[in-house]
Amino acid sequence: MSNIADLIEEYILRQLATKEDGKVELRRTDIADKISCAPSQISYVLSTRFTQDKGFVVESRRGLGGYIRIVQIPLKNLVYQDMLEKINDKTEFVEVQSMVRYLLQHQMISNREAALMMQVIASAYQSETMTVQERVRLLKSILLTLKNFS
Amino acid sequence: MSNIADLIEEYILRQLATKEDGKVELRRTDIADKISCAPSQISYVLSTRFTQDKGFVVESRRGLGGYIRIVQIPLKNLVYQDMLEKINDKTEFVEVQSMVRYLLQHQMISNREAALMMQVIASAYQSETMTVQERVRLLKSILLTLKNFS
DNA sequence: AATCAAATCTGCAATGTTGCTCATGTCGCA
């Protein structure tokens, strides 16, 4: 099937696959030239196949130095679900810490959200008075909030 | 990135970063020479990227000894500072709640950040075991984090 | 003082470089 939309999708996915961090920056006209198609076709493919709920974020800029940035984001619910299941009364601080790092590196949370979370999480672990049950409940509620608001 | 405007922006930001007080004074033609571009390009970048609502104030003067002064204004810090000062061991839940609402309504935090904060704050107030001192410390550290990451 | 020249920045118009939207058309397949 030499359907142009498929070619474009493949091309972008191949570019993405070469990147470790799941981010590429492309120029629309470059792709259009390479594939030999109308530039608007690129926009079409992006809007139909690189959607948020398929795990992509697309940002762009026009004018000189224009670009299209495509970021592949892990399936959110799975990640959060996984993390939620991992958290129990024996979960160490460093584990939670690395969860936050993971979320940050995969653009599932912002810098500021990460800082906010780290602050709260550190407090929870340092607290002399907070019970382990309370801490677990707090951590889970944070992850749940993120999950529901993504 | 062969985009001159970006270079100029970076240059100015770098100059600003070297200053402790967030103020720089530059000469338009100097920058233009350094970057090798038309002087009016500097004006363009200033008017599009160093705007008031991005937290900058630009003053300038023409003529001999003319200059461009760029000031990075931490307007938002005032709000956070104010809130920080208001928080003590007698601060009620509803007050904190309305602070979060204020931040949200003024677009200083996102929906998700607000949800995150409310979650944590509610936990802190509901906790049977957390001491008042711990709670105050937590609330302040949250606001401080936001302040530093804005 | 009044004037002029030089050094600066301002404002704006003209033009170039991209990406986006939308109306419209095509094509394969159930």
Place this chain on the structure above:
DNA sequence: TGCGACATGAGCAACATTGCAGATTTGATT
């Protein structure tokens, strides 16, 4: 044969770049 996915181009919106006339400011000259 009708629907939905695919394809295209025109016109538009957003961003960048440049040049030039004009406004300001300083300082030197008359």
